[in-house]
Amino acid sequence: MTKNETPPPAWSPTCWASNGEVRLAYDELASRQAGAEPLLLVIGLGVSRQWWPTGLAATLAAAGFAVARYDQRDAGESTHLPPTSGTGPVAALVRKRGDAYTAEDMADDAMAVLDALGWESAHLFGVSLGGAVAQRIALRHPRRVRTLTSVSAVPGDTAGLATLRHIRLRTLVRLARMRHPRTPEGNIEAGVALARLLHSPAHPFDERAVRSMLTATPDTGILDTRGQSRQIGAQWHGPGIDRITAPTLVLHGLDDPLVKPSGGRAVAARIPGARFVPLPGVGHDLPEPVWQEVADHVRRLAELRPLAADR
Template identity: 65%
Template sequence: MSESAQHPWTPVRFAENGPVRLAYDRFAGPAAGEPLLLMTGLGVNRLWLPDGLCHLLTAAGFAVARYDQRDGGESTHLPPVATGNPVTALFRKRGDAYTAEDMADDAIAVLDALAWPSAHLLGVSLGGAIAQRVALRHPGRVRTVTTMSAVPGDVAGLRTLRFIRLGTLAKFTRLKFPATREGAVAASVAVARLLASPARPFDEDAARATAERTADAGVHDQQAQSRQIGAQWHGGPISVLRHPTLVLHGADDPLIKPTAATAIAARIPNARKLLLPGVGHELPEPVWPTVVGELRALADADAGRGVRP
């Protein structure tokens, strides 16, 4: 087995946005590929993004990098705030710790550290909302935007609730596990079960193997999740975006309603929506070829435009 196959990611490095340090790495492969930055969801670290998917993306001509959001993984974790419950954080009029603009600027700090003048963005869940905000705030640094299982990037507070299945979110916040590695693994398996498509049997062995590889307290750190979800957006509406945009969403998503994808696609000019049958709030292996093919087509369409925003 080759060295790159054994260790497909570069050693972790850190970008800086003010006092916040952001852990990132790159997938081994040709440096000449088109830059693609992967953006993770609420409470999960960058290891959650499947290596197999990243291998396919590299084979399709992308140079792939990923990073931990602030308050996630190996990136800077901020001090506790008054709101320690993600559900409650949705109702607040402002974030206590930082803004959504700060989180968008984190992505740009990572691009700067990678020496990428611009990049395609693929954001999953919270990462999808952040990807939209990065394109709004830094349009010249973004080539294309792909969101998956995300809400519109310009909604906040009570307006977000129309897209979220509160029953699932409540179950998510009620999960209690010890602050140990074993607790993190058990929490990851429980979260994976909650977010999987009910249309297919849940593979607990596979979920546990993934949890063992990505064990992190973020999946049950409600303080960190509250700070992330409470970060408020003060910028413009997504309707002004002019980037090629792809909106992916699991047809069986038990957390974010597919109407969120409909709203994003309806408001961003020429955005394309694709519902993924048999997919929940997740990135299961059977859907990887579809995701990669769609991103490749989107990037090719961007190359044909000539001029970016």
């Protein structure tokens, strides 16, 4: 790096929050502007918070946000619950019955992270299962949610066969057939295969970056089908998403190989005032070419909050 180059943004050391017996790992992006608004990233099924592109977080920070991310329970460095059943994620999705914890518990995990950060409220940005969790957080803890951005997600109040209508079954089959040894090397290869499967061919696939991330921060969650089953099997018992009051943005890649755009459209149609923004050429991820566009949309959403608060 030359003296004229800006050093890459860095994350803080791992910090910890607690929700009962569950410990939750989180960190913050070190670069923060004066007056930056809190924004919490909520990651998807099974994987660790390291899957958030640091470049995306830095772009959000440049748009005026203080960015933090956390590992959901049963993922990353957070508490992994004891095994409860041998069913896989697909079976857990269909059967509409979770036996480890509830979706309310997962929503409360995010509140524990906000408490540890010292944030009374925050903007939420959730992707995939994290988008559904973020919707549930906005329902269960409305006073602590400034705005909601749901990305590549299905409605957070659906379960079972109602969810499957928005899922591409061919991709589910391909995911179920992935076989990799439970070794450090196997975890890396599984992560690369997953990232490639969920990526749209409309944008270059940066295998080197994925391998570098997985090598630096090993993630066993991709092969942890029991942990995934517990997450996806956690049932929601609260109100429907039509009760969400936070200003809401729904983003969805039109080339998403896992969750059909109908999922995002359904979310936007049911949340009062929500805006649906399709992302052409984007898969079940957020590639670098759309980072600035995404940050601009989230910034505009944040500027709507004072108007919403006055209603």
